[in-house]
Amino acid sequence: MAMIPLWWYLMVAAGLFTIGLYGALVRKNAVSVLMGIELMLNAVNVNAVAFWRYVSPTAKAAAGADRPVGDFVVGMDGQVFAVVVIALAAAEAAVGLAMVIALYRSRRSFNLPQMDQLQG
């Protein structure tokens, strides 16, 4: 198989991660920063699934090389990882945006550079 080399995915993930980090670093708007973080989490997920697909052990490896066993992927670790990350991303977005809303209420602003004090 391997119609697509693994490193293509890694490149895309690296790009997503860097762009997301850039957004998180430079955007003034707190919501935009959260979006950047979501992008970074997506990049991580792409990596996890790509590695699951390409390098996770197969049934042949698990059963021993001498046995006539098909090359099935054993284990769902990468997918489980991705699913849990998605759940955490949702939780993170929920709380993060709630904080943004609460801050907006007290500051009338979305701008992070103005949020340099944690006292309400």
Place this chain on the structure above:
Amino acid sequence: MVDNWGFIAVLTLVAFTVPLIGLALSWLLRPHRPGPIKQTTYECGLETIGDSWVQFKVQYYLYALIFVLFDVETVFLYPWAVAFLGLPLFALVEMVIFLGILAIGLIYAWRKGALEWV
């Protein structure tokens, strides 16, 4: 069951052509006489006051919030449901705990009035 995403890719392309064809046909057929009155914002004939990008109340956010978390719950619920009849009772216990914890959240939201639409 053979997963066939290739077909879905084709269908997606086709699906995008439908509105585009509609728009193109309409662009050929329709008249085009814009005017300043026509292009005003529709508000039953009244002048609009203020910008329409208004601020909404927090209730919307609370609904979306609860929705997101329950949506994530389904992500775990579906694989469980599909695998369930082949699993030991432990799986049922796990899911009862899982749902119980989330139900606490729902009850909390309920009691805190996050489910009230006022």
Place this chain on the structure above:
Amino acid sequence: MDLHSIGPLAWLIPTFTALAFVVIIGMIVTDRASKNAAWVAVAGIGASTLLALPTFLAALGSASGHGEGEAGGLAIAPFVKQWAWLPMGRDGALNLGIMVDPLSAAAVAMVTVVCTAIFVFASAYMEGEFNNYRDARTGLPDPRTGRNRYARFFAYVSLFATGMLGFVLSSNLLQALLFWEVMGLCSFLLIGFWNFKPSAAAAAKKAFLTTRVGDCFFFLGILGLYWVFGSVDYADMLSKAGIEKLHALAPFAVDIAGHVYAVPVIPLLALLVFGGSVGKSAMFPLHVWLPDAMEGPTPVSALIHAATMVSAGVFLVARMYPVFSAATPDHPGYISGPMFVVAALGAFTAILAATIAVAQYDIKRVLAYSTVSQLGFMVAALGIGAYVAAVFHLLTHAFFKALLFLGSGSVIHGMEHGMHHGQDGHGDGHGSGHGSGHDEQAAPYQPRRIGGVLAADPMDPQDMRNMGGLAGKMPWTFRTYVIGTAALTGIPLLAGFWSKDEILAEAFHKGVQSQIAIALIVYVLLTAAAFFTSFYMWRQVFMVYAGKPSTEMAAHAHESSPAMTGPLIFLSIFAALLGFVGVPEGLPGIGPALGNPFHHFVGALTASGSHFEALAFDWTPMLISTVVAFLGLGAAWWVYGRDPAAARARDPLARLGRLWALLNNKYNLDEVYGLVVTSNPRIHGEADVTEHDKTVAERLGKLIGLTDAFSRLNGQIDARLVDGAVNLAARLGEKFSRFNGLLDRYVVDGAVNLVAFAGLDLSRGLKLLQTGRVQQYALIVLFALLFLVGALVM
């Protein structure tokens, strides 16, 4: 019972209390809170106890049953059961699990028993919350909130117990940190339980932030240990192989970009871990939170001071003892670098807190400083290698200190009832509108100072100057209190005598016979501290119980209900008799008969294979400590016991003048911190920041060469910066390191240099560090990451 049959159930011990927590929270959420909450909590901890005791007995059985000689079978192979929590790559996982070894078995038995007593006591003590809760703002009765708060209290304490039990039973450091932080959270919630009082809210914050400073070090230590061992499991770290690895590592070479640096890794890591203990166990200089923690309800004080939180710090050092002791060549009598620090800090804290306690008037505050002092004993003992003695003292101290705190709670309870009684009699409207059933520091009064010492508030039910004559009014409280005091002060045959004596004997042995300087210093300081301990405790007994009542409150006080005296009696039995499990075998008469089972049980240090030989018995230290204890008692009687009423009216020791004021004001340490760490009085925990404090602060400011202008400037900077946990922690860390000495200063300078090295303007770099803008922090983190990666790659 066999440990391998009951051991796998040990995870249930913290689960029961956690379950109680969940159930009570459920009661609150569904608006069903009632007094049943207390019984749920008691049932939870009771179930834990019922499981913990057989576990302990099984451990005892395993230790003595299978072992050959002193090193029992259990000590060689502790019972460990782990579940993979976070599989990480091929080589391992972060685990969740339990570990039952002598140390944890003994500690878990102690924690559950003491907690049960405290919970039962609290069920009666907190009734005021239930019955008389008034809204803080309107002053109107608010029964629903009262019910909920009553239930919430028991939810918190249950979670607290969960934290401690989970911590003690943890099989690895990371899980321990988790439960450790659960305790931190609960201490915050409970100290600030009466959060409508600004002082309580401030004390809670202070406790939380101060312990966080220690926790940062702890976490760094865990990371470092993981780096060294590739695992955070005790089984890996403290095993024979682990210790050998440690020895092999001791001076560790780090290759950074081609340059080889010799870094003494293990002492560094040990000290980082100890940093956590310093915070949690309230060692100097992070001891400041503990006395302020008195703002919580009294059962909480008992919980924090006796059974759980502060014990956790000592327990951690005991648990990680092999790491502490392994940093140096393994020959007898040698005290390693980190242990030297531990011993010195412990002894210093012991004497510092003991002297402060002498000059306190608040009944709970005396006990609080006493706790700090006793923790100093334990830590110093660990520092000089008296491992068994330290653990022994940890256990006995938990019992009699819980007893004393609960006793003081009973006294306060009685005093409050006396106050209400007095009010009814005089038709005085005082006291309405305060938020709780308890009036610990509730009344508004004008603080006056006499000779630099705050005068007594006549309506303060905790001020010992308002007490007196309670021996007759509260007979059971009195009797148990005397037992507890005698145990604490080391009156022979009671629990504290044996445990404290063992510490002193070890220190004496190492200091005098083996000629180890630090042990000698420890011995001298601890003996002095023991004298002060005896003095201030008996002073307290005389002030509280002796003579005629000094106020109406005390005159109308009456004995508490059986639900409160019951736990007192229960605990006093332990306070009296527990010591006999650790009587030196060499003691003529009872020694050989009792056989010192405790030493045999705990003495074989978990897993590492080494064990502690009991010392040959020596009369000298035992006689000296006995004499010291009675000297303190005699001195207290001479000063306070002859005419208690007069002593209450005007303290005889106030003649010491400025020294007395200094002691009463805790060496002005809070003010020093106020200037050096933060000038924000809100995290002082001191509600009564008066003019005097300000003058003290100013004088101190001049003293250490700071001008008024500087302090004002400092105040402004801090007022802007003390705005939240992140910023504050950073600030605390930075200021603190500056204050604390050369090493830390070096670190700060290093960080600054790093920034300068990157080509950033120095001042701009400093400004960047403190803007409070998250994104700039993130950028700096990114920069540091890239720098490190670059250094490692190239």
Place this chain on the structure above:
Amino acid sequence: MSQQTVVQLVFGVMAALSLGGAMGVVMARTVFVSALWLILSFVGVAGLYITLGAGFLAVIQVLVYVGAISVLILFAIMLTEDVMGDEHPNNGQVGLAIILLTPLIFLLGKWGFTANWPVKAAAILPRSGLSVDAATAAALPGALKTGDAFLVPDSVAYLGRVLMTEHFLAFEVVSVVLLVALVGAIVIARD
């Protein structure tokens, strides 16, 4: 060969969608439009999952990210008046960030490209309807015996089985995290 070309083309489109969407997120002046770009990026990532044979994840990605999280983001934007966009959406550290991110992406790319990953030659993904021999079935948790054949578990069912057994702690912890997030967010967001 040609099929490979087409698959790679699809990959290219998906990668372009996700990266282009991401660029849109950080370039757009209006937050609302940023959020729309973000959705595009999510869809692209879902497409990448499909090319990786993780259909369930792709569907979940759309369901949770496009259908839920983006709604949350849009609502959060609508809850504030600051939706008009800003002439200067970036703070002052654009230059610095680019200077620092350039080596980062260089490093990430270098590792991704040069590292010798132990890629399996021909791993077959679990997919229902394929029957395997007994030896393979023994190595595959959840293989169902129907008659004489062993059926490979459906990947969704396989995931469910793994979640319920091997990773049950993570599974339960997720529920607690969600509960805490729910309670916390309600407390924070309400007045």
Place this chain on the structure above:
Amino acid sequence: MMMELMPVWLQAGAGNPLREFLLENILTGLSEAWRPLVADLLTWSLTCALIMGIVQVTMLYCTLLERKFVGRIQDRIGPNRVGYWGLLQPFADMVKMLTKEDITPAVAHRSVYNLGAILVVPPAIMVFAILPLSLGLVASDLSVGFLYFISVASVVIVPIFMAGWGSRNKFALIGAMRAVAQTVSYEIPQVLSVVGVLLLAGSLSTGDIILAQGTVGSGAQASQGFPGGWFILTQPIAFVIYLMATTAEVERTPFDIPEAESEIIAGYHTEYAGIKFGLFQLSQYFMTIASAALGSVLFLGGWMSPFPGGLLQTLGPLNLGFFWMGAKTLLLILGFMWLRGTWPRLRSDQLMGFAWKVLVPLSLANLLITALLGWLLHGWWNASGAQGLGRSAVVVVAFLAANGLLLFGAMLGFGRLRAKGGRPDIRFEATGVGSSVEGAA
């Protein structure tokens, strides 16, 4: 399980007769590398065309049917001028839409405004990929089929939001916010109610779900797993919840708050005219049809004949699956129309409260009893020698009893809540116009 039974000529990939035919007879001139690919693409394109044709025609005549049917309910005749019985009315409407002037408000955010109208259609078409027309007549039987449907359908809210925001009109924005809030609220009960079905079927694939509903009793189509027949028999509460949630999802009366014309004109498509308005209507009708079809797949046995023993499943060589599928879908569509003709519109707070306070707890409870019963019984129905109707009857009766108990308990519970003055309650509250109410901070 029943692969060999399937005439797979709509099935994608290898084995499709159409594809084989193309490979062997038409595409012979192409190189080996390209042949299968082109064959695939051609097959898929033809399949797409077939689906589009069926769906478009159904949709056009649904509009007519709806107007006629609702007209009858309201004692009117409905369209009857264009063509016999108004049969050409849909085409007249279409021509009108195409030739109307397109007006874009001057203040609108043009690109978002236009994209909203364009993007609202594709998801509504894409969901049809997994809906089987008959035995083996499913374009792409994904193993995650049902979830695919839900997730693609949930994408529709994004263009709706774009439309509301891009119009820069208060009514439109409020309508969009309402639409999204309502859609997401009802997505949860929709998704939860079906879990019971998926649990019993053991698959997310639509094909598997239908096969699991094999005709009650024995016979050629008897399911090899679950013996309970159509899931409407064993999951009646879930069925009702699913219908309600679906109605709300596609924003049809009585759940059409987002476009309540008495309050906010036409909701999020207030500012759209001509074909763009038409596209929103198109999308909504597509979604209605697709949801009805999915409902018949999940609960009514899809293409299966309703008669015992597979009677009338085939007529000679012809499999009547498409007929049954169509009939069941039509039945559900008529149900939706009936609701529209008879029910008043709900109020926002009632609507939201209903989803979260009634439907979600109910579907969670349903899920639990289904799991419990399924776990208790599945060993028996897999292993027992009892075959045929008896076995099915036991299972159906058990599930029906559990459902009845659940319903009883739910009524008791909600009754108590209401008696306590808790929720759900009915209060009068004027929704008022526009930003004064909803725009309040």
